[in-house]
Amino acid sequence: MKKTIIWISAAAVITGLIILLRPADRNAPKGPQPKGKAVAVEAVKIKTVNAENVIRVSGNIMASEEVNLQSQIAGVVTKIGFAEGSRVHKGDLLLQIDDSPYQAQLKKDIATKELYQVTLDRTKKLLDINGVAQQDYDVAESNLKGINADIELIKVSIDYCSITAPFDGIVGLKNISIGSYINTGTVIADFEQLDPVKIDFYIPEKYSPLIKAGDSIQFNVAGNNKPFTGRVYALDPKIDQTTGGLHIRAFAANKTGELLPGGFANIILPLRHAAGAIMIPSEAVIPKVIGQDVYIDKGGIAALVPVELGIRTDSSVEVTKGLNAGDTLIVRGSMMIYPGSKLTISMFK
Incomplete structure (x- = not known):
């Protein structure tokens, strides 16, 4: 009798465990179950x-045009035609290098040219009557062409002695003085065009289909609560592998000179208005x-x-x-x- 009771109890326990451990019905609803209570x-x-969808990014302010003024020829500075930090116009004389050696060489070459021209004319007359060989005439003609080329080269060197402004802009601090001997590649001063300025920035790749040339931007700079505006003028045709973003540039007016190249801009870029x-x-x-x-x-x-x-x-x-x-x-x-x-x-x- 005891054995029967034990076997029945064991069977009940095993049955209970099977019920508890069996996998839940896969079709049963997940999450909170309906109880009838709201x-x-x-x-x-x-x-x-x-x-309006906008993104906020940081960018850099750049001069719209920027060059290091350098000489293409070596020589002594005889004149400086600008004041540091001054505004100049395209074509204004900024620096004069002593061109007297080249002027003297030009006079010499012009005199030589005249001699070669006379020689060529005489040789031509002699050639017409078979008084000289064709080779003599060819040599005379070659001499005249060579001196003409030398004259053009000297004129280029003389032009290089006068350094002029390549565009309207502001000249930075000078690195030379009158009487200085400068070589080719010597940096005379920085020269920048600051109106307009460029705003250089990146946006995340996912926003790249939403922006195009002509879109407007808003931005401000450190120490100035004034809002500035600009307009996108160029987008890089590829995603930058380093930043993972799209490289963009915009122009912004800078008539008051408040925006300085090298500064940071906090940019608000409206992407779409709905x-x-x-x-x-x-x-x-x-x-x-x-x-x-x-x-x-x-x-x-x-x-x-x-x-x-x-x-x-x-x-x-x-x-x-x-x-x-x-x-x-x-x-x-x-x-x-x-x-x-x-x-x-x-x-x-």
Whole structure:
């Protein structure tokens, strides 16, 4: 009798363990189960608004044109035609190098040219009567061409002795004085065009399809609360492998000279303006492997709706498909509900 009771008890224990340990029904609903009791959630009534997607990045201010003034010829400085930090115009004389050796060489070459021309004319007359060989005439002609080339070369050297402004701009601090002997490559001063200036910056790759030449930017600089504006004029045709971003440049007017090359700019870049957009709190969006969902209220019952998203701000996101103005969107409490849950709604603040 005892054995029978023991075997029956053991069978009961084993049966109980099997029931407890068996896999749950795969078709059983996951998450909170319906109890018939309404779940308290916070919701908001959807309205359309005018939305603008902007990104904020840092950039650098650059001169629109910038060169190091250098001489293409060696010589002694005889004149400096600019004051440090002054504005000059394209073509203004900035520096004069002593050109007297080249002027003397030019006079000598001109005299030689005249002699060679006379020699060529005489040789031509003799050639016509077979008084000289063709070779003699060819040598005379070659001498004249050679001296003409020497004269052109000397004239180029004389032009190099006068250094002029390549564009309108401001000359920086000079590195030479009158009487200095400078070599080719000696930096005389920096020369920059500061109106307009360039704004150089990068944006993340994901935003690259949303910007184009002609788009406007806003920015400010350290120590100046004044807002500045600019306009994009060029985009790099490739993504930078180092930064992972798209390289962009914009022009900005600088008539007052407040924007200095080398400074940093805090840039606001509007990417897209959406009129009549549906903007919802970001926390209402439920991400999934592919796409996103939100919960809405359907007569006191939770309904799961797939949505497509557009522009984003710090706390909200645009819904481009899936919701309509007037829908009641569940913002908080969505983790405690499932499609078909009964809802008790309070308005989200």
